[in-house]
Amino acid sequence: xxxxxxxxxxxxxxxxxxxxxxxxxxxxxxxxxxxxxxxxxxxxxxxxxxxxxxxxxxxxxxxxxxxxxxxxxxxxxxxxxxxxxxxxxxxxxxxxxxxxxxxxxxxxxxxxxxxxxxxxxxxxxxxxxxxxxxxxxxxxxxxxxxxxxxxxxxxxxxxxxxxxxxxxxxxxxxxxxxxxxxxxxxxxxxxxxxxxxxxxxxxxxxxxxxxxxxxxxxxxxxxxxxxxxxxxxxxxxxxxxxxxxxxxxxxxxxxxxxxxxxxxxxxxxxxxxxxxxxxxxxxxxxxxxxxxxxxxxxxxxxxxxxxxxxxxxxxxxxxxxxxxxxxxxxxxxxxxxxxxxxxxxxxxxxxxxxxxxxxxxxxxxxxxxxxxxxxxxxxxxxxxxxxxxxxxxxxxxxxxxxxxxxxxxxxxxxxxxxxxxxxxxxxxxxxxxxxxxxxxxxxxxxxxxxxxxxxxxxxxxxxxxxxxxxxxxxxxxxxxxxxxxxxxxxxxxxxxxxxxxxxxxxxxxxxxxxxxxxxxxxxxxxxxxxxxxxxxxxxxxxxxxxxxxxxxxxxxxxxxxxxxxxxxxxxxxxxxxxxxxxxxxxxxxxxxxxxxxxxxxxxxxxxxxxxxxxxxxxxxxxxxxxxxxxxxxxxxxxxxxxxxxxxxxxxxxxxxxxxxxxxxxxxxxxxxxxxxxxxxxxxxxxxxxxxxxxxxxxxxxxxxxxxxxxxxxxxxxxxxxxxxxxxxxxxxxxxxxxxxxxxxxxxxxxxxxxxxxxxxxxxxxxxxxxxxxxxxxxxxxxxxxxxxxxxxxxxxxxxxxxxxxxxxxxxxxxxxxxxxxxxxxxxxxxxxxxxxxxxxxxxxxxxxxxxxxxxxxxxxxxxxxxxxxxxxxxxxxxxxxxxxxxxxxxxxxxxxxxxxxxxxxxxxxxxxxxxxxxxxxxxxxxxxxxxxxxxxxxxxxxxxxxxxxxxxxxxxxxxxxxxxxxxxxxxxxxxxx
Numbered sequence: 001x002x003x004x005x006x007x008x009x010x011x012x013x014x015x016x017x018x019x020x021x022x023x024x025x026x027x028x029x030x031x032x033x034x035x036x037x038x039x040x041x042x043x044x045x046x047x048x049x050x051x052x053x054x055x056x057x058x059x060x061x062x063x064x065x066x067x068x069x070x071x072x073x074x075x076x077x078x079x080x081x082x083x084x085x086x087x088x089x090x091x092x093x094x095x096x097x098x099x100x101x102x103x104x105x106x107x108x109x110x111x112x113x114x115x116x117x118x119x120x121x122x123x124x125x126x127x128x129x130x131x132x133x134x135x136x137x138x139x140x141x142x143x144x145x146x147x148x149x150x151x152x153x154x155x156x157x158x159x160x161x162x163x164x165x166x167x168x169x170x171x172x173x174x175x176x177x178x179x180x181x182x183x184x185x186x187x188x189x190x191x192x193x194x195x196x197x198x199x200x201x202x203x204x205x206x207x208x209x210x211x212x213x214x215x216x217x218x219x220x221x222x223x224x225x226x227x228x229x230x231x232x233x234x235x236x237x238x239x240x241x242x243x244x245x246x247x248x249x250x251x252x253x254x255x256x257x258x259x260x261x262x263x264x265x266x267x268x269x270x271x272x273x274x275x276x277x278x279x280x281x282x283x284x285x286x287x288x289x290x291x292x293x294x295x296x297x298x299x300x301x302x303x304x305x306x307x308x309x310x311x312x313x314x315x316x317x318x319x320x321x322x323x324x325x326x327x328x329x330x331x332x333x334x335x336x337x338x339x340x341x342x343x344x345x346x347x348x349x350x351x352x353x354x355x356x357x358x359x360x361x362x363x364x365x366x367x368x369x370x371x372x373x374x375x376x377x378x379x380x381x382x383x384x385x386x387x388x389x390x391x392x393x394x395x396x397x398x399x400x401x402x403x404x405x406x407x408x409x410x411x412x413x414x415x416x417x418x419x420x421x422x423x424x425x426x427x428x429x430x431x432x433x434x435x436x437x438x439x440x441x442x443x444x445x446x447x448x449x450x451x452x453x454x455x456x457x458x459x460x461x462x463x464x465x466x467x468x469x470x471x472x473x474x475x476x477x478x479x480x481x482x483x484x485x486x487x488x489x490x491x492x493x494x495x496x497x498x499x500x501x502x503x504x505x506x507x508x509x510x511x512x513x514x515x516x517x518x519x520x521x522x523x524x525x526x527x528x529x530x531x532x533x534x535x536x537x538x539x540x541x542x543x544x545x546x547x548x549x550x551x552x553x554x555x556x557x558x559x560x561x562x563x564x565x566x567x568x569x570x571x572x573x574x575x576x577x578x579x580x581x582x583x584x585x586x587x588x589x590x591x592x593x594x595x596x597x598x599x600x601x602x603x604x605x606x607x608x609x610x611x612x613x614x615x616x617x618x619x620x621x622x623x624x625x626x627x628x629x630x631x632x633x634x635x636x637x638x639x640x641x642x643x644x645x646x647x648x649x650x651x652x653x654x655x656x657x658x659x660x661x662x663x664x665x666x667x668x669x670x671x672x673x674x675x676x677x678x679x680x681x682x683x684x685x686x687x688x689x690x691x692x693x694x695x696x697x698x699x700x701x702x703x704x705x706x707x708x709x710x711x712x713x714x715x716x717x718x719x720x721x722x723x724x725x726x727x728x729x730x731x732x733x734x735x736x737x738x739x740x741x742x743x744x745x746x747x748x749x750x751x752x753x754x755x756x757x758x759x760x761x762x763x764x765x766x767x768x769x770x771x772x773x774x775x776x777x778x779x780x781x782x783x784x785x786x787x788x789x790x791x792x793x794x795x796x797x798x799x800x801x802x803x804x805x806x807x808x809x810x811x812x813x814x815x816x817x818x819x820x821x822x823x824x825x826x827x828x829x830x831x832x833x834x835x836x837x838x839x840x841x842x843x844x845x846x847x848x849x850x851x852x853x854x855x856x857x858x859x860x861x862x863x864x865x866x867x868x869x870x871x872x873x874x875x876x877x878x879x880x881x882x883x884x885x886x887x888x889x890x891x892x893x894x895x896x897x898x899x900x901x902x903x904x905x906x907x908x909x910x911x912x913x914x915x916x917x918x919x920x921x922x923x924x925x926x927x928x929x930x931x932x933x934x935x936x937x938x939x940x941x942x943x944x945x946x947x948x949x950x951x952x953x954x955x956x957x958x959x960x961x962x963x964x965x966x967x968x969x970x971x972x973x974x975x976x977x
Contacts, residue, residue, distance in 0.1 A: 006037065008041075015100070050092045056084060059077065060103070060108060062107060074108060077108065090129035115299065116299055139228050140250065146524075155232075156227055158234055158235065177313060178512065186229060221249055225251055229252040233285075237281065247280065253524070256305075285311055288534060289455075289456030290455075304533065307511045308511065318410070319410075322411045324411040342430055343371075355444075417484040418480055420480060426452070440495060465494075545608065548590045549561060569591050569666070624702065656688050657897075660674050707928065708850045711928060729763055729764055729815070730756050730816075731811065731818045733820055734821035771798060826965060826966065850957055853959070857914065864964055878901055890959045908948040
């Protein structure tokens with residue numbers, strides 16, 4: 001190196017670059033050289049203090065050698081700042097360009113020591129050395145510190161990271177959903193970072209949008225000032241220099257900092273000796289879920305405001321879209337268990353290495369894997385540390401893989417056995433994404449000293465994995481190995497089932513609205529904070545309703561009960577209702593008094609919650625199952641739980657889990673007792689799954705009076721002798737989706753091992769096409785010449801319902817194999833699965849179990865029904881188990897049961913998913929019950945739902961095979977648009 005320029009700037013720039021790469025000793029030498037050059041020149045002498053600051057803050061490595069090294073760096077950093085503040089005069093010109101290799105102390109938070117002292121020292125250094133930072137917007141009135149209640153609050157959200165970065169993704173939900181009647185939402189994006197679709201959509205979603213220059217503070221301040229903002233919310237402080245230095249200015253009436261960078265800014269108005277009004281962070285937004293029990297105020301220079309929600313209205317992550325396998329990322333680990341640590345490498349505290357070693361020794365089939373760092377030098381530094389801290393017998397089982405895009409990352413998370421959360425900084429956005437695919441995360445709570453986000457998420461989900469939150473290092477190791485070796489599949493299913501509460505929660509927006517109104521209504525903090533402000537917890541109670549009670553936040557003078565006296569009810573149940581429009585979940589107690597019609601109660605509840613027809617009927621079915629206590633008594637027994645005697649009478653047709661819930665709740669027993677009692681009843685009364693039992697329960701539903709038994713009698717069977725040869729029509733409906741249709745047909749040809757009509761059971765293949773282009777139609781007919789295509793063109797014939805009616809009118813065979821154009825047969829599927837097994841189930845149907853449709857995918861969960869990437873961990877768990885006389889296992893659907901595991905119970909049964917239909921019995925059942933053929937209502941937007949309800953009212957049943965045969969591919973293109 002030979003600069004020899006005589007000026008300091010190139011040397012300082014080179015020092016910054018060396019520091020970024022991790023060459024700290026080289027960076028220090030270069031900063032010292034730059035300082036000597038500046039001091040030797042009258043022209044540059046004014047920059048000497050800035051160089052001293054850069055030198056003092058430059059010795060923070062990305063990767064610490066060991067715990068003692070991390071501690072020394074923390075003390076070196078803080079002492080360097082104290083030494084600067086002890087100088088009699090301090091002059092830091094152009095602060096925006098003085099951050100140097102220290103990066104505003106970014107890497108300090110990974111030491112695990114308190115963050116407030118060094119960050120406050122850094123801010124004090126700038127307060128003193130750069131008085132020009134103390135700027136006040138000219139538009140602010142003299143009483144800007146006083147409380148203010150405008151008709152509409154102008155709230156600005158500012159960061160450089162409004163793209164698919166953690167800060168942008170964590171804040172977008174609130175930005176989009178604030179009530180525009182109360183708030184005018186303004187986006188301020190600091191230039192210099194990438195932009196993408198999120199950038200554009202957020203700018204369009206906001207009422208105003210500004211691009212904040214990153215060249216000079218003066219230009220940036222003028223832009224922000226021009227927006228005349230009441231409350232300025234910083235998405236983070238500590239990752240972007242412009243945002244950090246703008247915080248020193250008073251550009252709005254109030255400022256708030258979100259935990260996008262989850263540490264205090266250290267920038268406080270109370271740390272400057274100037275009498276003039278200054279900026280600084282007024283409030284820091286966190287949650288009672290994330291902070292210690294004492295509130296955590298001592299860790300913040302700002303007034304800490306604790307919401308009770310997650311504080312982020314994070315949108316549900318995209319589900320895995322790749323068929324990536326572990327070997328594609330980590331070759332050569334087949335048969336091993338993957339312990340994934342999907343965090344940036346500088347998050348790995350040296351003490352974490354010892355825990356890795358213990359895990360690897362305890363589980364000899366463990367592989368611990370990390371993504372490589374942004375720079376190769378950082379990865380190399382960590383691998384050198386591992387070479388020292390991990391012995392040779394385990395070192396080769398610690399692997400680093402290439403950096404992944406989101407689709408690859410979320411797929412790998414889906415495949416791993418367990419995720420390890422590092423400390424002191426664990427996952428934030430990554431945890432939200434990991435939980436979306438059910439990945440269990442093990443954390444060491446006492447060492448996670450920076451906003452305990454993962455712990456808070458577990459709490460919101462109801463602690464699905466108590467062992468995942470370890471309190472000691474040995475407990476962390478044991479828990480990680482236990483999760484990876486014993487319970488990954490079941491635990492994943494529970495986490496994934498509960499994870500929906502983490503996403504797009506309207507409660508978060510509501511809390512932000514309360515917070516923003518509160519901080520503007522109250523005077524600006526006038527003294528250093530001493531105690532966190534905790535969002536007020538409103539009074540809750542059981543508000544009286546026409547159907548029972550609603551557990552809610554009570555309004556003034558609203559009638560309510562503190563507790564429910566269950567003993568006064570003939571029947572009652574607790575109900576959680578997630579509102580599909582707001583995302584809010586409401587809790588109800590539904591009450592049926594003696595002599596009251598449960599259908600009337602269900603109608604009142606359905607009207608109150610705006611239930612769609614299928615939910616309204618489900619409520620009616622559940623209430624009738626419990627309240628219509630008819631049928632012969634099959635058991636009367638006294639059960640004793642926790643010294644409470646329960647005298648339980650069971651009648652034929654009772655839903656045993658509902659019986660257990662009712663008796664446990666009305667006796668004041670907890671949820672844990674329900675399962676105990678339910679299991680006892682199932683074990684004692686084995687007949688509760690029989691045809692006669694289910695038929696007796698069906699008779700309690702007075703809204704469903706259809707009786708298809710005649711269609712399954714011997715007389716009809718004799719009259720409907722099946723043809724000796726073909727008996728199946730294959731029918732598809734398609735609409736402007738040639739790519740999907742082609743894949744579906746190719747999949748069926750693979751299943752049938754040739755042209756479908758060559759199979760002896762198939763009479764014809766009919767495709768109803770709705771509005772595809774002439775070119776696409778020619779391609780379809782050319783590729784599949786033996787298919788009978790029906791081409792719909794007229795506007796009055798448009799729509800899926802009309803396509804279904806046309807298809808049904810053309811079926812002359814006893815059976816119809818139907819699916820839409822977006823179902824791909826999986827590789828393992830054979831014609832035996834698709835036809836032979838389903839036919840066996842339909843032929844086994846009888847008067848008490850009048851099955852007319854067999855769905856070809858298991859219905860234990862949505863992922864089973866649609867063959868989603870996350871798989872079908874609960875395969876064969878839903879429905880009532882049945883076996884035909886020739887040994888074909890299947891599950892019988894039961895609408896309205898509350899039996900655990902019956903995930904499909906909310907739907908009446910009949911579905912347009914891939915299935916084999918018994919068309920003749922479907923037609924017979926509709927004729928017997930309604931005097932008309934089965935017709936889909938083309939004027940009803942929910943025509944599938946209404947048809948399914950009508951089929952249920954006709955008394956017919958649906959079954960499904962306990963396998964996954966077809967994958968739903970049509971999620972990327974809408975048909976019938």
